[in-house]
Amino acid sequence: MTKIGLEIHCQLTNLESKLFCSCKANYREFQINENICPVCMGLPGSLPRLNQEAVKKGTMIAMALNCTTPDKIAFFRKNYFYPDLPKNFQITQLNIYGDTSIGGAGSIMVGDKKIRITRIQLEEDPGRLIYEGSSTKNQITLVDYNRAGTPLVEIVTEPDFENPKQVREFLNILSDLLENLAVADPSLEGAMRADANVSIEGGNKVEIKNIGSFHDLEKAVHFEITRQNSLHSRDITITQETRHWDDKRKITISSRSKEEELDYRYFLEGDIPWVKIDSEIQEKLKSKMPESISSKKERYISKYNIPSQVADVLSSDKFYSDLFDESHTENNAKEIANIITTDLMGLVDTREKLEKSKITATHLRDLADSIQSGKISRNSAKNALYEIVKTGNDLSQVISELDLGNVSDESELTGIIREIISEESQAVEQAKSNPQTINYLVGKVMQKTKGKADPKLTLDLLKKQIG
Template identity: 45%
Template sequence: MSELKPIIGLEVHCQLTNLRSKLFCSCSADYRGKPPNTNICPVCIGEPGSLPVLNREALISVLKVAIALKADISRFTYFSRKNYFYPDLPKNFQISQYDGAGGIPIARGGSIDIGGRIVRIRRIQLEEDPGRIVYEGTITSSTGLLMDYNRSGIALVEIVTEPDITSPREARVFLEKLRSLLEYIGVFDGSLEGAMRCDANISIPGGGRVEIKNISSFHDVEKALSFELARQKQRMVRGLGVIRETRHWDPRRRITVSLRVKEEEQDYRYFPEPDLPPIIVTDALIEEAERSMPILPYEKIDLYVSKYGLSRGLAEILVSSKDLSELYDKIVECYGKPGRVASWLIEDLLPLLDKLGVGVKDSKAKPEDIAYLLKSIDEGLIDRSRALSMLRSMVLEGSRPVIVFEHSLESRISLVELDRIISEVVEAEGKAFQDAIRNPKALNYLVGLVVKRCGGRADPREVYKLLSKKVREYRRSRR
C-alpha cells in the first residue's frame, strides 16, 4: 500500500485569543460562557449602515505570526467580502481576504520544521469568525438549529499549508508545532474551547481530493485523516474510485460523512470590502511587531543546547510547550543544574502529570518548591519515591514540600545522637567550621553534611540552630 501515500494540506483557523475586542468592533473578545446573543453590536451582526473599523492590535498580532513563521509580509493588502448564505453569517458575507489568483494575503511563504521535514506555508490571512451554530444532536441528524452570534466577528488568523504533509501523524505534529509557536508569541491559547478549527484536504494517487470541514480539535485532525485515508484506500483497492467532495468529521461516531459533492470550487463572488481602506504595512508596524516578539521555540532549542549542554532531543521536548519551558527556566533559576532538572522533569514530573491528567499549566507545584524538593533529594533527606508522592500533593493541592516530617517522631534522631554527629562533623571539617565563624552563610555546608549523616532523620532547621549555637559558644570561648 506504500504507493498510496496520501497528499495532505491543512487550513488552520486560530482565534487571536490575546485580543480584548473583536476584529472590527469593540465588542468583547471574551465571548465564552455568556448568554447567547448578548455579546453583539450592529457591526458584528452586520446591521445595515454599520461600519467596521480594523482592530490595530489584530494586525500587529498577525504580523507576529508571519514573522514567527518566517513568511514574507505583504506591504499592501486588503480585505475582501466572501459572499455566501449560511445561518452563522447574518451579513451573508464574511470579511476575509481573497484566496484566489491575484489575491494578496497579509503574508505568504514561510514554513514549519516538523522534525527534519519542512511543511511550507502558502498563505497567512486575517478574517472574522462567524457565529456559532448549535445543533440539536449532530449536524446530519439535527431537525433544527440554534444560533449564537456572540462569536461573530472574533479575529481569526488563517494559516494554509502547501500539500506537503504525507501522513495523519505528520498533520498532528505540524499542528502541535504551530500551536506551540503561536502560544510562544502570545497570540493564542489552545486550551480554550473552539479556539482552533481546521479543514484538511486529503487525496491519494488516482483519487479525487476530499476536503474534511471544521475539525474542531488538534487530536481529531489525526483521527479524521486516518479514517479518511483508510476509507479512500479501501475504495481504490475495490476499484470504486474516490470522488471529489466535502465531508464532515463526526467526532462521536469517529467517521467522516459526505456533506456535498462538488465538481467546481464554490463561487463566493469575492470583491474588495468597500467599507475598509486597504492596509499599508509600514516599516514602523513591522518593527512594532518585532519589538514584542519573545524568544521563539527554535531559538530556545538552540539556546538550551549551546548554553546548558542539553541534547537536542531533550531540548525539543522541553520547548514543545511554552508552559513546560517556562517552568524549566524557573526551576533552573532557583536550583541550577540544567541537565538534572531537564531529565527530572521528563522522567518524573511529566509522567506524573500524565497519570494525574493534569496539564503543566494547571499544576499547582511552584518552581521554587520543586527546586527545594530536588535539593532535598541531593542532600539525601528524602528518596525518589518519597519525593514523587510529595510532588503529587504539590501538583494537585499546591502544598509545600515539608521535609521535616519525613520520618515519624519515633524514628527521628535523638538529641544526644544528633549532638554527637554534629561534634564529629565539626571536628572533621575544621576549616569549614572556621569559615562558618566568619561567615554565617558557610554554615549551610555543615548543615548539609550533618543532615546527610543522619540519613534524613534530622530536621535541617534544628541542625542549623544547634550548629549556630556551637559557633556562638566557640566565639565566646575565644574572647
C-alpha cells in the first residue's frame, strides 16, 4: 500500500509583524534587504521578542485541526549552518521533552478518509537565497533576509494518504480552513511550502524536500509514486533517501547532501520563557474563532434549505460566505445564495477580479429583494450585477442608467399588450380555446419590452384582455 505523509509550512501571512521582531510579516512589497532589523538579522546582542498574536493564531489552527493544545508551550533551537539562517540556528518547537509544541495529535476528515495530524509547531522562516550565474562554477548565492523571521506553522501529518488525489483534497480543505480562520492567504507566492514522505508497498521511505506550492506538491507526490513503482516493477531496490523537487523540470532529484545525518543539537531557547495558554485563554480563543466551514454548511442547509451542493461551494470560500452572511435575511437567503454561486462566482473568478470587485452586501440584498418583489427580472439582475461589480454604483442607479427596471406600469403594459393582440390575432384565437398557449403571447410581450415586463402582471392583463 502506498503511504504518503506531509510536512506543510504555512506562513501566517495575515499577521502584522514577524515572529520575533516588529518587521513586517508581509515582506513581499519590500526592496531586497529592506525589511530587516537587528533582531531578524541576528545581530550580536539582539534578542527574540515573541509575537503573542502568532501564538494565538497558531493555537486557533491547532484547534481547527482538532489537535490537543498544551497549556504551556516552549521554543527550541535547531542548530545548523546555512546562509539563509542569520543566527545559524532556527527557533522552532519540538515534542521530544514532553508536549510543548503549539498543537499535539489531531485529525481532519477528507471525504470519508481520516487524516491524522502528528503535531503543529510555530517557527521562524529563514531568509531567501537567490542564485545568480548560470554555470555551477561561477554561481554566486545572494541572500535576501526580508523573509527571515516570518511566522510559520509547520503541520505534520501521519502517513495516512494513499494517493495524490487525497493529498490534493486535503490541501484544498486546509487552504480553505486557513483562509476561513483569517490567518493566511494561501494564494500568495511561497506562503505554502511542503515536504512529503512517500513509500510504496515493500519499498523504503523517500523524503521529498523543498516543494514550493500546493500545486507542485500533488505533482511531486505523483511523480515519486510513479518513479518508485517503475523501480519496484524491475526489482530495483528503492533506497531510503532525501530527494529535492525540481520545479522547473517537475521531477524529484536525489540530494547529494547528507542532510539526514545532521545533528541539530536541539535545546531549549532560553530567551523565550514558556508561554502559558491555559484553559481560560483557550476558551477565549475558541469563542473568537470564526465559524468552521462544516458548521457554516450545516447552517445554510438546515436554516435556509439551501441545496447541499450550493451550501458546499458557498461555505468553503471565506470571501463569499462572509458576503452571504452579511447580506442575507430569512426571506432572501436562498435567492442570495443563488446569485452568488450561479452568477457572481462566474463573474469574479480570479483573485485579481476579486480585489477589483466593488460589490457589497447591500448590493446583494437590494438585488435579491428586487427580484423577489418583481422590480427586476432575473435576466436583468444578471446585467445589473455585472455593472455593480465594475462600478460599485447603487442598484437603483444601475437600473435607471441601463433601463433595466421591469415595466410594471399597468397602463403602459396594457398599451403594449393591445399592440400584440392586434398583431397576433391567430395566436389570440388559439389562446381562447387552449389557455396553455397564452405563454406564447407572454413571450411576445417580453420580446417587445426586452425582457423587462413584469411576468405576473403581463399574464393577468393578457387574460383580462382576451377575456
